[in-house]
Amino acid sequence: MEITRRDALKMASSVAIVGGPSAAVAHDAAAKAVPQVADLAFDLGIPTPDTVEKLYDMMDFQRAVQGYLWAVPTVGMEGARRMLVDNAEARSGDLVLVAGYRDVSVMLGSNVTTPYVFAWFDLTEGPIVIDYPEGATAGSLIDWWDRPLIDVGVSGPDGGKGAKFVMVGPAHEAPENSPVGAKLLRSRTNKVLMFCRGLDGDLKKVEAVFSKTKIYALGTTGSGVTALLRFKTEGELTSMAHPKGLAYWQSLTQALDGEQIEDRDRFFAAMLKPLGITYDGSFSPNHRQAEILDNAANLGEAMAKASAFSKRIPGMRYRDDAHWEYLIPQDFANEQDGPDGALLDQRTAFFYEVTGTSAAVLTKTPGTGSAYLTAYSDPDGDAFDGAKSYRVRVPANVPAKTFWSITLYDTETRGLIQNKQQIVDRSSRQNLKVEADGSIEIAMGPQPPEGLEQNWIPTTPGRAWFVYFRLFGPLEPYFDRSWHLPDIEKAN
Structure with missing residues (x-):
């Protein structure tokens, strides 16, 4: 059943649940x-x-x-x-490595399973060359309205083999002196963001790959090793919320x-x-x-x-027998336009929760990209309460070629939940307790259930949360919806 329309007064009143x-x-x-x-x-x-x-x-x-x-x-x-400037003093073209619980906590809708590398660019002064490295990475270059220019890494046209790009702003002509083999990217905005993941589990290997990136103004020579800036280690970090x-x-x-x-x-x-x-x-x-x-x-x-x-966008429910929804509306297009007009509601819903998109997250090809299911309330329609305990049984044979993960987010910040254990997710990459039938029970609550300590995600009383279930390399049973993910239920 689809969510019905609510008027402005009711929406404002409902913010008491999540908005304090x-x-x-x-x-x-x-x-x-x-x-x-x-x-x-x-x-x-x-x-x-x-x-x-x-x-x-x-x-x-x-x-x-x-x-x-x-x-x-x-x-x-x-x-x-602002996050990159305040936390790492990043200038246009500087690479910033964001990894670990503290750093990733200031991002929207992100996870700690893979590290991130960011850079922002100002094309006002002219075209910029990006010599993107070969290796296990995935991401995109996106303009200032969150529209991808191109995917990069294993999910992009370069297939992880590296590529050279020349980015041009809206006020500049296509250059005549582009490097041989470079692909021209024309941005409709002067500011551009690079938003990437390192896919290797070894952080040192991720650093080694991205340090081969070269970024320089067209007409100059890119040389030397690219430094990866890190967030400051002292003081409060600026959130991207x-x-x-x-x-x-x-x-x-x-x-x-x-x-x-x-x-x-x-x-x-x-x-x-x-x-x-x-x-x-x-x-x-x-x-x-x-x-x-x-x-x-x-x-x-x-x-x-x-x-x-509480989306009123048609087609958001994954299956009728559970309350999981698609994070990304099924009619969403990265150009943010549809046959009946701009996708205003769709992009508001999506980009209030996350920043950064790519062609890979809209994949319809089994075994590629990533897919996201989400739940914002329990089957009774109540907000997930950090003071209460919940469980979900992840069935055996999750249709994910690479791995799956379940991550909890604070409803107010849309960033990772905060707890002293610094545990926010569980995934198939971890050593989890597996039931006899191959299923895995994930527990969420303020106290660990006996026997499920390694499958437990700690929550904080007084804070509401929501959840993303990620499938990296989603397979056909996800796309045809023959795979069933049960609801998150209140635990006794």
Whole structure:
């Protein structure tokens, strides 16, 4: 059964389950979005000055709320850049290795099974050459609206054999002096993110592969060893999660700075301009604008949570006999457009939870790429409570060519759950207790069940969580849905 539509007030109220103290603020903001014509005064049909002020406030607030949802992908990309700059002092073209519980915890929807390598690029000054290495890696180069330019590594056209790319921004012509054999990538944005995984279990081998990467401005010579920056080891790390309140709009302004307005975005650009959101990098809202933007961000976030955790997108249920859903809508396209218009709801739901996509995650070819199932509540519709215990029995012969994993995320941060054990997942790569029939029972709760300690994922009372079940190299029984993954059930 598909999720039914909920109105704005109900969405704002439901944020109390997952959003904590912001619930009341979001509810108050929602009330402003519902004008009562009976409360408006007119003079012979003409709005009075007081009514004009109210109407413009309502108009700007409603536009800002929709602007929040429109901006979710690019604010997520700016969050990735901010994470790299704040935590590793990364400049354009620097590679950053992100590995281990502490580092990966600040990412959205990621896992600790494989390390990540990031880089961000500014194409304003001209084309950039990437000499991508041969080896066991997988990832993509994506523009600032989270649209892939190309997959790289074993899941890309190079098949893990390495490749050379020349990236060109929207304002530059195709260069005549590209290196021999280089593939030209034209980005529609001046900022680009490289988002990759190292697939080898040995971190030293992953470092050795990526250290062979060469990144340099076209016309110069790339030489020497590429350093892999790491996050600072002291102090609090900056998360890539979407900022709250007014900071959301500051991040959006930074994301749009120096970019060109695409045709698909012109209405949103026009609606946000009266609120001080422009493409020129400046952001200094007056008191009225700041109040509207802050309230709109609170309600926009509540709507994004509803879009992600209670999707009304058709076809999200994996099978009718369990409550697992696809993480990525089945009609999603990386261009974010469909035959009936832009995939606005789909991309809001997807990119509120994660940052970074690729062709590989949309695979329909058995044995390649990766697939993701998710659950946000138990079969009774209740949020997964960190104070309670749950179990799921993973059947034998999971249709995953490479491996499978189950990972828990904090509902508020969309990052890894936090616990003193620093255990957030269980996978087929680990030494788990296996039942006589080949199935594996995974336990989730604040205390380890006797006999299942090695299969246990610790949860924290007072925090809600949701779960991703990943299949790396999904096989045909996943695609034809003949494979059944039982629900996560409350444990006695």
